[in-house]
Amino acid sequence: MANKTVLFKIKRQTTPTSEPFWEEFEIDYRAGLNVISLFMEVALKPLTRDGKATTPVNYDSNCLEEVCGSCAMLINGRARMACSALVDNLEQPITIEPFSKFPVVRDLQVDRSVLFENLKTVKAWVPVDGTYSLGDGPRQLPQVQEQAYQLSQCMSCCCCMESCPQFNESTGFVGAATIAQARLFNMHPTGKVLKEERLAALMGDGGIQECGYAQNCVEACPKEIPLTKSISDVGGDVMKKAVLDFFRL
Amino acid sequence: MAKTPKIIIVGGGLAGLSAAIKVAEAGGQVELFSLVPVKRSHSVCAQGGINSAKNLKGEGDSTWLHFDDTVYGGDFLANQPAVKLMCEMGPGIIDLLDRMGVPFNRTPEGVLDFRRFGGTLFNRTAFAGATTGQQLLYALDEQVRRYESEGKVKKYEYWEFLSAALDGKGTCRGICAMDLRSMEVQTFAADAVIMATGGIGAIFGKSTNSVVCTGSAQGSLYLQGAAYGNGEMIQVHPTCIPGEDKLRLMSESARGEGGRVWVPKTAGDKRPGKQIPEGERFYFLEEWYPKYGNLVPRDIATRAIHKVVYDQGMGVEGQPMVYLDLSHIDRATLDRKLGGILDIYEKFVGDDPHEVPMKIFPGMHYTMGGLWVDINQMTNIPGLYATGECDYSIHGANRLGANSLLSCIYAGFIAGPHALKYAAGSDAPGADVEAALAAEKKRQLAKNDALLNNQGSENPFQLWRELGDTMSKNVTVTRYNDRMKETDAKLVELQERYKKVNLSDKSMWSNQSFLFARQMENMLQLARVVTQGAILRDESRGSHYKPDFPERNDERFLKTTKAFYDAANNAPRFEWEEVDISLIKPRPRRYDSK
Numbered sequence: 001m002a003n004k005t006v007l008f009k010i011k012r013q014t015t016p017t018s019e020p021f022w023e024e025f026e027i028d029y030r031a032g033l034n035v036i037s038l039f040m041e042v043a044l045k046p047l048t049r050d051g052k053a054t055t056p057v058n059y060d061s062n063c064l065e066e067v068c069g070s071c072a073m074l075i076n077g078r079a080r081m082a083c084s085a086l087v088d089n090l091e092q093p094i095t096i097e098p099f100s101k102f103p104v105v106r107d108l109q110v111d112r113s114v115l116f117e118n119l120k121t122v123k124a125w126v127p128v129d130g131t132y133s134l135g136d137g138p139r140q141l142p143q144v145q146e147q148a149y150q151l152s153q154c155m156s157c158c159c160c161m162e163s164c165p166q167f168n169e170s171t172g173f174v175g176a177a178t179i180a181q182a183r184l185f186n187m188h189p190t191g192k193v194l195k196e197e198r199l200a201a202l203m204g205d206g207g208i209q210e211c212g213y214a215q216n217c218v219e220a221c222p223k224e225i226p227l228t229k230s231i232s233d234v235g236g237d238v239m240k241k242a243v244l245d246f247f248r249l
Numbered sequence: 250m251a252k253t254p255k256i257i258i259v260g261g262g263l264a265g266l267s268a269a270i271k272v273a274e275a276g277g278q279v280e281l282f283s284l285v286p287v288k289r290s291h292s293v294c295a296q297g298g299i300n301s302a303k304n305l306k307g308e309g310d311s312t313w314l315h316f317d318d319t320v321y322g323g324d325f326l327a328n329q330p331a332v333k334l335m336c337e338m339g340p341g342i343i344d345l346l347d348r349m350g351v352p353f354n355r356t357p358e359g360v361l362d363f364r365r366f367g368g369t370l371f372n373r374t375a376f377a378g379a380t381t382g383q384q385l386l387y388a389l390d391e392q393v394r395r396y397e398s399e400g401k402v403k404k405y406e407y408w409e410f411l412s413a414a415l416d417g418k419g420t421c422r423g424i425c426a427m428d429l430r431s432m433e434v435q436t437f438a439a440d441a442v443i444m445a446t447g448g449i450g451a452i453f454g455k456s457t458n459s460v461v462c463t464g465s466a467q468g469s470l471y472l473q474g475a476a477y478g479n480g481e482m483i484q485v486h487p488t489c490i491p492g493e494d495k496l497r498l499m500s501e502s503a504r505g506e507g508g509r510v511w512v513p514k515t516a517g518d519k520r521p522g523k524q525i526p527e528g529e530r531f532y533f534l535e536e537w538y539p540k541y542g543n544l545v546p547r548d549i550a551t552r553a554i555h556k557v558v559y560d561q562g563m564g565v566e567g568q569p570m571v572y573l574d575l576s577h578i579d580r581a582t583l584d585r586k587l588g589g590i591l592d593i594y595e596k597f598v599g600d601d602p603h604e605v606p607m608k609i610f611p612g613m614h615y616t617m618g619g620l621w622v623d624i625n626q627m628t629n630i631p632g633l634y635a636t637g638e639c640d641y642s643i644h645g646a647n648r649l650g651a652n653s654l655l656s657c658i659y660a661g662f663i664a665g666p667h668a669l670k671y672a673a674g675s676d677a678p679g680a681d682v683e684a685a686l687a688a689e690k691k692r693q694l695a696k697n698d699a700l701l702n703n704q705g706s707e708n709p710f711q712l713w714r715e716l717g718d719t720m721s722k723n724v725t726v727t728r729y730n731d732r733m734k735e736t737d738a739k740l741v742e743l744q745e746r747y748k749k750v751n752l753s754d755k756s757m758w759s760n761q762s763f764l765f766a767r768q769m770e771n772m773l774q775l776a777r778v779v780t781q782g783a784i785l786r787d788e789s790r791g792s793h794y795k796p797d798f799p800e801r802n803d804e805r806f807l808k809t810t811k812a813f814y815d816a817a818n819n820a821p822r823f824e825w826e827e828v829d830i831s832l833i834k835p836r837p838r839r840y841d842s843k
Contacts, residue, residue, distance in 0.1 A: 055762070
């Protein structure tokens with residue numbers, strides 16, 4: 001009897017401007033395999049399913065524990081992390097593709113720097129006076145901490161943005177992750193000093209108004225961050241600010 | 250007006266970001282190099298917390314007691330003044346992180362909550378859920394992003410450090426680095442360079458470390474003349490989840506919150522753990538170490554697990570596994586304090602640790618050894634600093650849980666201002682600096698050419714597997730000189746075979762296998778430093794355990810191991826340096842008394 005195997009195909013692309021192509025692979029099955037270990041097998045023996053010599057697959061990865069946000073890709077059509085995608089739970093052949101809404105660097109690597117730029121736009125930080133000694137931080141109730149912690153686990157994987165129908169070139173939408181971070185810092189006792197500026201950054205084209213309430217983001221988030229709740233909260237604040245700004249004129 | 254000093258920082262984890270913040274705040278210009286976007290650095294993996302003697306539980310804790318626990322936990326191998334300073338800075342660092350918005354867990358009154366970790370009797374560990382490292386890294390990442398938007402920090406993400414650029418006097422004048430996408434090699438001049446390149450897990454194949462923790466940067470600097478301290482001191486974490494691609498950490502906080510380690514009293518008991526009654530369980534840590542129980546330091550717990558599995562044959566289901574059990578604690582408490590790590594177990598193993606005991610086993614986790622530094626975090630190369638896990642200074646022969654995050658931030662906070670001070674006092678770069686940079690670039694380009702044009706049939710990933718196997722088998726928990734000599738011979742064999750590496754991918758655009766193969770050369774060199782250092786240390790101290798020399802031998806080995814590269818023999822050369830024990834007199838380290 002033939003050994004049990006794992007069948008998977010990868011959409012590859014050699015350079016940012018070259019045409020993509022598919023390669024199929026088949027490796028021996030072992031218990032406990034995840035998608036990352038499939039790539040490691042290919043690196044060890046770079047042969048396609050029909051025995052053709054190929055090259056190791058390029059992909060971003062680091063912690064392999066689903067906290068660094070590196071290894072996001074499309075696996076069987078779904079935006080998710082490759083490290084926590086267990087072969088036992090995936091239908092075969094497993095199809096693996098790079099994110100479709102970010103520029104491809106090579107194979108499964110894409111350029112997600114847009115999110116880090118967006119975080120600058122909304123000033124996603126607490127503007128401390130300095131690193132010198134100023135005593136204890138502000139007291140906070142455990143309930144407040146728990147709410148902040150949920151939002152603060154966002155690892156910038158961009159699964160929410162890849163899954164969002166409104167995240168595309170024509171809208172220029174910032175995406176759910178950035179809005180949730182704006183909410184996180186607006187909640188913080190000292191972070192809220194920049195609240196007006198954050199809300200201003202989320203007004204207008206590409207801002208929070210682009211959200212079409214498809215709710216794909218909250219489904220896609222590997223960390224179960226309350227993204228739609230964040231969008232509606234920040235949306236309310238932005239609306240209030242718009243009205244106040246109007247009367248201030 | 251004086252010229253703005255330019256400081257290059259290599260590595261964007263906690264140590265690198267801490268240094269960057271200090272330099273930018275003081276008016277210096279930072280160029281920050283990282284293999285990955287800094288927010289994805291390995292510091293995110295730290296789970297349980299960060300130590301500091303804030304003494305908010307009315308226990309009478311103090312920074313002196315934290316200092317004593319750290320020095321004692323490290324079996325007296327650390328120079329004491331730096332450790333003392335770190336413990337004294339601890340409470341201020343926690344306050345600062347709190348002000349920066351780290352969502353630390355709170356008590357009902359709204360102040361910071363603290364929990365207990367291994368190697369102490371005090372609740373001294375502040376924590377943010379079960380992803381403290383991630384939360385700390387994010388807070389510093391945000392502050393650095395703020396400086397970046399003000400133009401004080403320039404990031405080079407997806408860049409690989411290749412080497413330091415040294416002038417005719419051996420002073421560090423900049424670095425040589427490679428763009429991971431265009432593969433272009435460039436040199437960058439700087440007034441000082443701070444290394445913050447983390448651990449060396451990949452030398453052991455599978456470990457708890459992230460993919461980027463190869464030790465290549467440290468290896469490269471060692472080859473350039475940097476001294477490497479206490480390389481043989483490698484921490485194996487007692488509780489990991491074995492996996493196909495890596496060993497995933499199960500945080501010490503699981504034990505800090507009441508997790509109990511046990512095996513069935515009957516070897517080979519086939520019943521699922523949950524069905525084995527209390528009276529038929531052997532809680533070996535609690536029995537052997539009644540005072541500290543499940544919270545003995547990591548080296549002790551690791552050896553105890555090896556003893557129960559390998560010497561007594563009592564591993565769960567006859568396998569190299571023991572139970573780590575939280576299922577007696579109520580679900581809400583577990584979710585509040587340990588949610589993140591329990592999710593990891595469930596996601597990667599498929600069992601729910603709220604309901605059933607977890608199956609765990611020790612795995613390579615941390616290097617106490619690293620680049621030798623002085624009290625200001627400067628290496629023996631003038632102008633070159635090292636901080637965090639890549640420096641050797643704080644943890645001696647064993648690191649206490651939740652001291653790593655503190656030591657990273659401490660080191661960055663020391664190195665940043667000292668690098669600026671050094672830059673202000675150093676000679677203006679002479680004419681030979683340009684020449685030094687050009688020469689370094691030429692040397693690194695030649696290395697690239699050699700690797701691309703090698704003839705042979707070796708696969709770098711196969712060499713890596715063999716490297717990891719021999720290092721994990723012979724140079725971790727229990728060490729025998731004859732077996733380590735076999736490993737050293739194997740390393741020499743791998744170095745020979747490395748010359749015949751033939752890459753299946755020779756393209757020059759984002760070629761990850763090329764980069765990895767390049768790192769292998771430095772990893773093999775560093776592996777010899779670790780192995781030979783361990784062979785020479787004929788005693789047992791902290792994580793370093795030799796059954797043939799079971800006692801600590803202060804007379805001969807209360808000394809820092811310093812390895813230097815001997816080019817003539819292509820091998821390490823060793824010196825030993827006195828340890829500064831001026832503050833606490835060494836005493837026997839025992840955790841088994843009542």
